[in-house]
Amino acid sequence: MVRWSGTWATKRSIEERAPFCVDGMRNVPFIIMHAACLGVIWVGWSGTAVAVAAAWYAIRMFAITGFYHRYFSHRTFKTSRWGQFFFALLGVCAVQRGPLWWAAHHRHHHRYSDQEEDIHSPVRYGFVWSHMGWFGARTQFTTNLHAVADLAKFPELRLLDRSDVLIAILLAVCLYLLGATLAMLLPGLGTNGPQLLVWGFFISTVVLYHGTYSINSLAHKIGRKRYDTQDESGNSFLLALVTFGEGWHNNHHHYPASVRQGFYWWEIDLTYYTLVLLSWTGLIWDLRPVPQQIRNSRRADMAAAA
Numbered sequence: 662m663v664r665w666s667g668t669w670a671t672k673r674s675i676e677e678r679a680p681f682c683v684d685g686m687r688n689v690p691f692i693i694m695h696a697a698c699l700g701v702i703w704v705g706w707s708g709t710a711v712a713v714a715a716a717w718y719a720i721r722m723f724a725i726t727g728f729y730h731r732y733f734s735h736r737t738f739k740t741s742r743w744g745q746f747f748f749a750l751l752g753v754c755a756v757q758r759g760p761l762w763w764a765a766h767h768r769h770h771h772r773y774s775d776q777e778e779d780i781h782s783p784v785r786y787g788f789v790w791s792h793m794g795w796f797g798a799r800t801q802f803t804t805n806l807h808a809v810a811d812l813a814k815f816p817e818l819r820l821l822d823r824s825d826v827l828i829a830i831l832l833a834v835c836l837y838l839l840g841a842t843l844a845m846l847l848p849g850l851g852t853n854g855p856q857l858l859v860w861g862f863f864i865s866t867v868v869l870y871h872g873t874y875s876i877n878s879l880a881h882k883i884g885r886k887r888y889d890t891q892d893e894s895g896n897s898f899l900l901a902l903v904t905f906g907e908g909w910h911n912n913h914h915h916y917p918a919s920v921r922q923g924f925y926w927w928e929i930d931l932t933y934y935t936l937v938l939l940s941w942t943g944l945i946w947d948l949r950p951v952p953q954q955i956r957n958s959r960r961a962d963m964a965a966a967a
Contacts, residue, residue, distance in 0.1 A: 713861040722755075896908065920936060
């Protein structure tokens with residue numbers, strides 16, 4: 662149970678040897694998350710349950726793409742300390758571990774993209790490992806605080822990073838209680854506690870998992886390579902739709918400092934549009950654009966045409 666409790670439960674470092682040694686016990690919760698989706702056989706479905714699942718997918722995908730990725734990993738905009746805490750809490754609800762753990766691994770990925778040190782490179786280690794095998798390795802559970810020293814100085818972020826499992830459990834309980842309450846007060850909605858738990862938590866989270874994981878795996882195997890990035894990142898319209906803009910992955914690897922990953926108006930980037938709306942409220946500010954000279958540089962497609 663201690664080994665399931667969070668990313669600080671061991672003292673192994675990201676640089677430790679034997680990076681492909683999988684910790685079976687610590688992967689039990691991940692297996693349970695998938696198996697619990699079969700509960701739909703018993704709880705059935707309702708429009709309410711499907712709507713809640715879809716809403717939680719959208720909210721938490723935005724939390725991952727907008728905050729875990731574009732804010733905590735790359736600092737592409739600014740916010741207040743309270744805003745930072747709230748956005749981190751929302752990200753933890755995606756059940757993809759804490760903000761420090763996530764940002765540290767992502768920064769490591771950019772440092773060594775598709776090189777031997779990139780633990781989730783499909784080019785180096787295959788599709789399945791890059792998609793959902795790497796984070797089950799013993800060496801990948803701990804948070805590399807040295808990689809996120811700018812974030813680790815905030816005690817509230819360290820607390821969230823260590824409490825990710827507890828927050829996931831609380832979210833599941835809240836969804837169950839919401840379903841039970843709706844069953845009593847608004848029975849016409851056709852839902853109940855078990856149904857909302859299965860759809861709103863388990864199914865929504867598992868779909869979110871694989872949407873997010875597709876950027877590690879598929880986005881380095883498919884898509885158009887506009888820029889010469891020295892890795893295999895590609896741009897994919899389909900992945901961009903599923904992940905609210907993250908599918909413009911070759912753009913992102915060309916210039917990670919930009920808040921916008923769809924560099925051109927026709928490249929749909931729902932996360933960027935939502936961040937712009939948030940900036941109008943004053944909750945976030947100083948969104949970092951793509952400089953025109955950066956956008957036009959190292960164009961592999963133009964070089965090939967020439």
